[in-house]
Amino acid sequence: MTLPQKDPSAPPPEPVILPRSEHPISRKQIDEGSLKVLYRLSRNGHLAYLVGGSVRDLLLGRTPKDFDVGTDATPNRVKKLFRNCFLVGRRFRLAHIRFGGDNLIEVATFRRQARPEDLPEDPAEHFMVTENVFGTPREDAFRRDFTINALFYDIKTFSIIDYVGGLEDLQARRLRVIGNPLVRFTEDPVRMLRALEFAARLDFSLDEAVRSAISLRAPLIAEAAPARIREEIMELFRHQVAGKVLRSAQGLALLPHLLAGFGGDSATFELLDQVDARTAQGVAIDEPFALAALYLSRFLRTCPQDEQLMVTDAVRLAGLVLAPHCSYFHVAHGIRHQARELLVGFFRLRRGRGHRGERRFLQHPMTPQALELFSLWSKTSGQFGEVLEAWNQILNQAEESSPQPKKKTTRRRPRRSRRGRGKPSGGNPGN
Numbered sequence: 001m002t003l004p005q006k007d008p009s010a011p012p013p014e015p016v017i018l019p020r021s022e023h024p025i026s027r028k029q030i031d032e033g034s035l036k037v038l039y040r041l042s043r044n045g046h047l048a049y050l051v052g053g054s055v056r057d058l059l060l061g062r063t064p065k066d067f068d069v070g071t072d073a074t075p076n077r078v079k080k081l082f083r084n085c086f087l088v089g090r091r092f093r094l095a096h097i098r099f100g101g102d103n104l105i106e107v108a109t110f111r112r113q114a115r116p117e118d119l120p121e122d123p124a125e126h127f128m129v130t131e132n133v134f135g136t137p138r139e140d141a142f143r144r145d146f147t148i149n150a151l152f153y154d155i156k157t158f159s160i161i162d163y164v165g166g167l168e169d170l171q172a173r174r175l176r177v178i179g180n181p182l183v184r185f186t187e188d189p190v191r192m193l194r195a196l197e198f199a200a201r202l203d204f205s206l207d208e209a210v211r212s213a214i215s216l217r218a219p220l221i222a223e224a225a226p227a228r229i230r231e232e233i234m235e236l237f238r239h240q241v242a243g244k245v246l247r248s249a250q251g252l253a254l255l256p257h258l259l260a261g262f263g264g265d266s267a268t269f270e271l272l273d274q275v276d277a278r279t280a281q282g283v284a285i286d287e288p289f290a291l292a293a294l295y296l297s298r299f300l301r302t303c304p305q306d307e308q309l310m311v312t313d314a315v316r317l318a319g320l321v322l323a324p325h326c327s328y329f330h331v332a333h334g335i336r337h338q339a340r341e342l343l344v345g346f347f348r349l350r351r352g353r354g355h356r357g358e359r360r361f362l363q364h365p366m367t368p369q370a371l372e373l374f375s376l377w378s379k380t381s382g383q384f385g386e387v388l389e390a391w392n393q394i395l396n397q398a399e400e401s402s403p404q405p406k407k408k409t410t411r412r413r414p415r416r417s418r419r420g421r422g423k424p425s426g427g428n429p430g431n
């Protein structure tokens with residue numbers, strides 16, 4: 001078979017355009033605030049598209065997380081058109097438009113990939129420019145990561161515009177990188193993790209070129225900004241794909257570069273699947289719980305079941321197991337502390353009932369979560385069934401009897417107030 005030779009002087013191919021009659025997206029499905037923004041931009045003579053994840057999700061019949069807008073209006077122009085608008089971001093300048101309470105619409109001017117001649121002489125200033133060179137809709141589509149993330153919905157014609165073959169890939173349920181995956185992963189190694197994440201979330205297949213490029217470029221992910229990796233890891237948990245994605249990251253040899261020191265054993269993957277199932281049932285996932293689940297297996301290896309080990313040993317060992325991750329990702333003290341409490345709680349639960357300090361442990365604010373972790377681990381490992389039963393019984397009893405006034409309450413109060421002033425017992429003090 002002979003492939004047609006590319007003519008470099010030929011005009012770029014036309015985008016595929018799906019008119020309203022040929023796609024299922026209706027304006028009723030689009031958030032009201034975003035529609036207002038799209039209409040006002042359009043009435044003022046600008047291109048106004050719904051972009052990114054929302055078009056993908058609507059076409060797949062899923063509910064989008066947010067409705068981002070793309071336009072040819074510059075950020076300053078957007079600011080002039082909307083009173084309730086403020087500009088954010090240095091690296092990637094965006095307009096945020098606020099409607100009502102917490103409805104925030106993100107409006108981005110079409111960008112293109114920066115070329116060497118766009119960059120200032122001083123490399124320290126490159127970051128100001130690399131993501132802020134405005135471009136055409138076509139260029140904006142091509143700078144995006146995956147074909148299915150680069151579809152546009154045009155408010156003027158109600159049609160879908162596809163420059164990159166995203167519609168075909170949606171149909172085939174296939175995740176494909178725009179351009180050469182080796183080049184795109186070198187430009188931004190976080191895309192490797194995003195590829196695994198979207199494939200898992202949407203249950204799409206990974207294009208073979210993507211798989212082999214991840215294997216080849218895996219070490220580069222260690223150079224990505226820790227804050228971005230940390231955020232993407234939490235995204236995996238929020239989207240209930242932590243088990244799946246970290247397992248495939250292991251299969252493609254990405255995992256050791258992503259989380260140095262993370263074991264990646266099958267017991268952990270099974271536990272993460274259980275954590276994902278718990279989130280899918282509607283239990284919110286927070287970072288301490290995610291960290292405790294990620295490092296539980298390693299903690300258990302460091303801190304085996306041994307009558308000689310004291311709670312103070314468990315505290316020290318849990319701290320040691322979590323330390324490399326928490327330092328590398330600059331995890332705030334409060335979150336680190338809670339993750340450690342969960343591991344220590346696990347230690348106390350595993351050794352069974354009847355130890356010193358049990359009554360206080362039962363009233364500790366982290367104990368119910370430690371018990372959840374213990375129960376998930378028990379489910380996947382088949383261990384500790386009887387111990388778990390005993391703890392469940394006493395905790396249920398405590399819950400049932402708690403509405404009645406108890407003498408103990410007055411004695412416990414000083415302890416509460418100390419917690420109140422000092423270590424946080426919930427939430428995320430770091431953010």
Ligand code: ATP
Nearest residue numbers: 052053054065066143144145146149150188190191
């Ligand atoms: P969701 O919000 O449901 O997780 P999304 O597709 O909206 O999915 P975001 O992370 O919100 O994902 O990013 C918005 C869009 O920005 C993406 O759809 C993609 O087009 C583009 N994008 C995000 N990150 C990158 C990246 N690292 N490289 C290139 N394009 C990116």
Ligand code: MG
Nearest residue numbers: 052053065066
């Ligand atoms: Mg999004």
